[in-house]
Amino acid sequence: MTRPIPPASTQPHVAILDDEPEIRRMLADALEEAGFRTTSFGRATEFEAALKRMTPDVCLVDLGLPDRDGLALVHRLALESGASIIIISGRAQVQDRVTGLELGADDYIIKPFDPTEVVARVRARLRKGRGDAERGGHQTARFNGWTAHFDRYLLVAEDGTEVPFSHAEGEVLRLFLESPKRLISRAQMQESLGGAAGESFDRAMDVRISRLRTKLGEDPKNPTLIKTIYGAGYIFLGDVTWT
Structure with a gap:
């Protein structure tokens, strides 16, 4: 049929x-x-x-x-x-x-x-x-001097500087902003973001997180917002407000 x-x-x-x-x-x-x-x-x-x-x-x-x-x-x-x-x-x-x-x-x-x-x-x-x-239809989040506009794929700093981000980077950023100050494991990331678990997925996440840190002006050797917990996952340490 x-x-x-x-x-x-x-x-x-x-x-x-x-x-x-x-x-x-x-x-x-x-x-x-x-x-x-x-x-x-x-x-x-x-x-x-x-x-x-x-x-x-x-x-x-x-x-x-x-x-x-x-x-x-x-x-x-x-x-x-x-x-x-x-x-x-x-x-x-x-x-x-x-x-x-x-x-x-x-x-x-x-x-x-x-x-x-x-x-x-x-x-x-x-x-x-x-x-x-x-998830509530929220498209804008404010955290630590930044405003993330998910409808426009844009980060805006306090001084008005605009930094675009990709769809893929936005998925990871949204995941962090929706669960601030909570450990997010690789398994949780894979479950939330989709894709096959394994080395390719882990590498993809590493790439996206590295690019987000760069766009947020993070020191790659000592990031203050997106912290790596080796062997466990990541924690986003910012204070987040959704609108």
């Missing part, structure tokens, strides 16, 4: 950017079968032009693009869009994965892949996004 597809307005929208037509078709078929809307692009210029008219919930981005550096595009998306970003690439080296996460990607899938895995990763990102929206 064919499962009824929900109305377009209720379907999450996934944008696919890959220069290989076979991969675009395979991803679109798997995602649409799972109940998603998809729009596919073979070139970065077409994708960027379309972003002026559409707001996808998730972007699947290949790094090996013919007309643009994929990592630079990921960084721009992380800073300018509220979409979750999942890199899909044949680059399997650890440094490529680390760089992608540092530049703001939420996840990294290596080719060749099983389409069902991609569908599962997309669903995990969307569940996380819904969880954020359901």
